[in-house]
Amino acid sequence: MALSYLTVLPPELKLVTYYHIELTDLLTLSHVSRLWRALVLGDRRWNAWFDMIIDPVSGHKARDFMLGLHVLNTISKRTVVNLCFSTECSICSKDTPNIFLPLLKRICDDCLDPEEHAVMALSAALTTFDLNEKEVKDIVILQSPKQVKLVSTLAVKNVAIEKFGSEAELETHFQTRKARSQQAYEARVAEYDAATNERNRLIANGDLAGADAVTLKNKKKIPKTRPMIPPILKPSYTPPSYQALAVMPTNFLVIKADNTIVAHALVRCEICVIISELCSTFKLYPGPMRPEALPDHEYEAHYAREDDSCQGSAAANASGMCDACMNRLAIDMKEERDELRAAAASAT
Template identity: 55%
Template sequence: MALSRVMRLPLELQFETYYHLDVTDLLAVSHISRYWRAIVLADRRWNTWFDMILDPNTKRTAREILAELQVMDSIPKRTLVYLCLNTQCYYCCNDTAHLFLPLLKRICCECLSPEDHSVTSLSAALTKYDLREKDAKSLIVLQTPNKQVKLVSMLAAKELAIQKFGGQDKLENHLQARKDRSRQAYESRLSEYNAAVTERERLEATGDASKAEAFNLKSKKISKSPPQIPAILKEPYTTHRYQEVSIMHANFLVIQPDNTVVAQSLVFCEICLLISEVRPMDAPHPNLMRPSLLPAHEYEMHYARMADSCQGYTDTDGICAACLNRYAIEFKQDELDG
């Protein structure tokens, strides 16, 4: 009923209403009808918001990074904009600047495990899960900077295979049967090869040069080299470098009270940084946080402890926690005072 009343409004008022919507509501609006979806997709603000996303360390824009990885066509701009409206890790909810592109999720370095988020070549993933290239159209395929390898997430490929084969149990049974057939064929070829090599070596050992020369491995349809282990029996090749290529460091977008969008970067607490400089090398590095949370963090974790007395014991760096905190606060204050 409400939608029908909106549709009866003049186009000018419809558009005026549309441009007062929150960015996070645009996705819902795009599902109302084809008419509204066309309006959302044609909104030029997506380009503006997309161009605000960049790597705060290198100052490279998302457009440059995605173009280098050749995924500009497979990752819609609006999807990345929605992803950058949030800073929390998908698993632990801590703030992080990491965008794991193969899964289009924010995942911090602590949760980004090589086992669960391994990245391998497209061909290796297709072989492992018995997929075809046409099946992998929904996967995000990244191109390495040297354009030699196409990379995909093993987790995404597995989820695609589970859908194709109708469940995880069916997938595992299918892959196990396929491995058994490949292993049996490989062992049969290897046995034939070894038998042929043994026969040739026996003939050479007897000194019968004519028979040894006449014995031709190729005539028995045996390769001159040992048969290769089938790819299905090998674990896909993954390196930490593949995962690094798949991580994009990005700032985040904030919707202001007047419904405009601004870009901000996650920051470190300066006092935490000062403390980490005088702590032992194995001390945990301070976490990134939103700038808006910084004052509360400094008050609760630092300024509220200025009156703490010395705890009477020291860490390996020779300063107790209370004294270390006070030292960092005074040092920061000296910098502010010039």
């Protein structure tokens, strides 16, 4: 009912109403009608919001990151802005600054699986899944600095599953193609070996003219090297650098009470960082978090355990201290650093 009232409003009131709609609802609103879509897509604020998105470590803008991968004009700025209203990993819901561009999802370091989130060259993906470029035109295609087009293996596989009907049908099709390629490859190798052996025999007998006449089927001369293994027969391999290219670390956007947007960066618990510095085997936990969550974490994970008794040498970790002693030392070091920073700030 509310939606029907919204559609019959005069244009002037629609425009006024538009600027009071929650920013996170704007993309949904763009699907209501042509008028609302025109308003949403023509809103110049998207550019300003997009420019707020930066890599919190390097300070580089997301615009430059996406421009370097040639996806600035293929991935909607509105999509990226909406991704930055949330910081939750799409798999485990833990806060993360990482957006995995090929799937347009936030995925934390722990959930970024080398197989599930593999990135491979587009040409290899098309060969592997028997597709053409027109069939994958709707998936995100990155371009590495070396001009290699990269895609999510999972995204291409999903296109292939839809094409062939099911994952089982895709696997059957793949195995059939692989068997045919193996058979054809072995036949080419056998022909090459036979021709090379015959040529060498004739040369050894001094029959150079006969040796020059030996060739392969449909070839004018014998190639210098054996036939190359078809890509479908090679084990798949994703260079780690490819996956690293596909991850865009960003800050996040917060909507204030007056419907304006401000940008924030996730923070790490300094005490956790100090503990990881003291003990290299300590797994940094819980990683980046929203600033408002930091005080509760510091209290629960560290200050509430400050008076825990020493567990003795039997419970010592790689640093030679038990967890309770390490926690107290890290708290002391953090407080010393706070005092030094405060003194430096007052001196300036």
